[in-house]
Amino acid sequence: MPYMQESDWATALADATRHFIDLLQIDTTNPPGNERPAAQHIANVLAQHNIESVILESAPRRANLITRLKGDGSLPPLLMMGHMDVVMAEPDKWSHPPFSGHKRADGMIFGRGATDMKQTVAAALATLLLIKQNFHDNKLLPKRDVIFLALADEETGGTYGAQWMAEHHADLFSDAEFALNEGGGMATDINGVRYMTIQAGEKGTSRFWLRARGTPGHGSIPMPNAGIVRLADAVHRLGSTWLPIHMTATTRRFLQVLADTQTGESAAFFQQLLESADPDSLMAQATFDPTMQRTLNAILRNTAMPTILRSGGQLNVIPDVAEAGIDGRLLPGQSREDFEREIRAVLGPGLADLEIEWATPEPAIALESELEGPLLDAISEVMAVHAPGTHLLPNLVTGGTDAKAIAPLGIKVFGFSPHPADDLHIFERAHAHDERLHEKSFHYCVRTTYAIVERVITKDV
Numbered sequence: 001m002p003y004m005q006e007s008d009w010a011t012a013l014a015d016a017t018r019h020f021i022d023l024l025q026i027d028t029t030n031p032p033g034n035e036r037p038a039a040q041h042i043a044n045v046l047a048q049h050n051i052e053s054v055i056l057e058s059a060p061r062r063a064n065l066i067t068r069l070k071g072d073g074s075l076p077p078l079l080m081m082g083h084m085d086v087v088m089a090e091p092d093k094w095s096h097p098p099f100s101g102h103k104r105a106d107g108m109i110f111g112r113g114a115t116d117m118k119q120t121v122a123a124a125l126a127t128l129l130l131i132k133q134n135f136h137d138n139k140l141l142p143k144r145d146v147i148f149l150a151l152a153d154e155e156t157g158g159t160y161g162a163q164w165m166a167e168h169h170a171d172l173f174s175d176a177e178f179a180l181n182e183g184g185g186m187a188t189d190i191n192g193v194r195y196m197t198i199q200a201g202e203k204g205t206s207r208f209w210l211r212a213r214g215t216p217g218h219g220s221i222p223m224p225n226a227g228i229v230r231l232a233d234a235v236h237r238l239g240s241t242w243l244p245i246h247m248t249a250t251t252r253r254f255l256q257v258l259a260d261t262q263t264g265e266s267a268a269f270f271q272q273l274l275e276s277a278d279p280d281s282l283m284a285q286a287t288f289d290p291t292m293q294r295t296l297n298a299i300l301r302n303t304a305m306p307t308i309l310r311s312g313g314q315l316n317v318i319p320d321v322a323e324a325g326i327d328g329r330l331l332p333g334q335s336r337e338d339f340e341r342e343i344r345a346v347l348g349p350g351l352a353d354l355e356i357e358w359a360t361p362e363p364a365i366a367l368e369s370e371l372e373g374p375l376l377d378a379i380s381e382v383m384a385v386h387a388p389g390t391h392l393l394p395n396l397v398t399g400g401t402d403a404k405a406i407a408p409l410g411i412k413v414f415g416f417s418p419h420p421a422d423d424l425h426i427f428e429r430a431h432a433h434d435e436r437l438h439e440k441s442f443h444y445c446v447r448t449t450y451a452i453v454e455r456v457i458t459k460d461v
């Protein structure tokens with residue numbers, strides 16, 4: 001398919017890198033967000049290429065941008081989505097200032113947002129420009145519209161970004177069949193076998209306060225059943241006990257890929273785990289490296305991790321109340337009632353009087369998309385060429401992204417922003433000091449993103 005000549009890539013990639021660095025130089029730290037200048041910059045670049053876009057402000061300086069390249073309407077649109085905001089940075093802990101977009105002599109590009117996720121936003125922008133150049137400027141129409149949504153406020157939950165857009169402007173993009181988002185496309189190595197994650201689901205959030213009460217008293221006369229002591233017991237139990245395993249469609253596919261592609265004992269273990277009537281005992285006996293163990297446990301279970309402790313104010317006073325903040329995460333298909341039952345079972349009858357107060361009236365929903373269809377086919381075909389020998393690994397993300405606001409509109413959201421198979425630590429660099437991405441990795445992201453989009457908008461189903 002001669003839409004893109006190999007000789008066109010040099011200019012395209014140089015332009016894309018410039019736009020990526022420009023975006024890194026705009027401080028969109030959230031809070032407060034201030035995405036307006038980033039949205040304006042993207043709008044200007046699009047305008048230079050005769051692409052109209054609209055900026056929608058959810059609050060002063062909180063901006064979302066949307067644009068659409070028309071297709072012939074024979075198939076529903078593809079949505080590319082990404083957030084422009086970033087988390088805070090401590091400049092004195094960086095080798096180069098976090099909003100410098102500094103490119104080192106070896107090609108390493110530094111900046112807050114370099115891996116989460118201005119690289120993906122810049123790759124989507126480059127893809128739009130190339131689709132315009134290769135199709136519309138040649139009087140060709142793709143089969144699908146391509147919609148691009150650059151969002152505010154992902155890092156603090158999306159109130160001014162994805163949620164606001166879904167609530168107020170869904171009519172501008174809800175006709176999309178599927179979306180490409182962050183959350184996958186990262187290479188990982190398991191026992192020497194290379195995988196590329198593709199996010200097919202997200203856990204939900206159900207955080208709560210756990211509270212123990214007792215009679216206050218003098219610190220000189222110990223009270224073994226004081227609230228503070230019983231809360232400590234509860235925190236220890238919750239923090240050191242895994243809740244029961246529940247297999248979801250995504251984790252089944254995840255384990256099946258591992259069973260099919262690992263070798264020896266490792267392959268046998270994953271196959272057993274899939275088939276076992278008692279996966280909890282199997283996992284308890286497993287001997288993985290600690291990181292793999294924690295990750296696997298977190299995607300197989302609801303989790304309740306203590307993150308805040310509050311009690312007491314004076315050394316000689318036994319406090320009447322003690323409370324712990326617990327970060328609760330729910331698997332797809334799990335209700336808050338299921339979750340509370342599991343927590344109560346860990347606490348046991350001796351701690352049955354502890355109060356659970358949910359931090360929000362309703363849990364944030366968990367998501368799971370069917371991993372099939374034209375977008376997945378395009379991803380598989382492109383990655384077979386660009387990442388040979390690498391297996392796509394369907395992944396359930398333990399955190400949350402903007403997908404939570406967009407998927408309920410009926411759009412299948414896949415987290416897939418591809419990075420090279422030898423760039424293994426993309427995810428660890430997100431939110432860290434010296435967040436950075438090599439120019440080569442960025443170029444790879446642009447080329448593969450474009451290839452996936454080109455394929456999906458030109459192919460019949």
Ligand SMILES: [Zn+2]
Nearest residue numbers: 116117154182
């Ligand atoms: Zn992100």
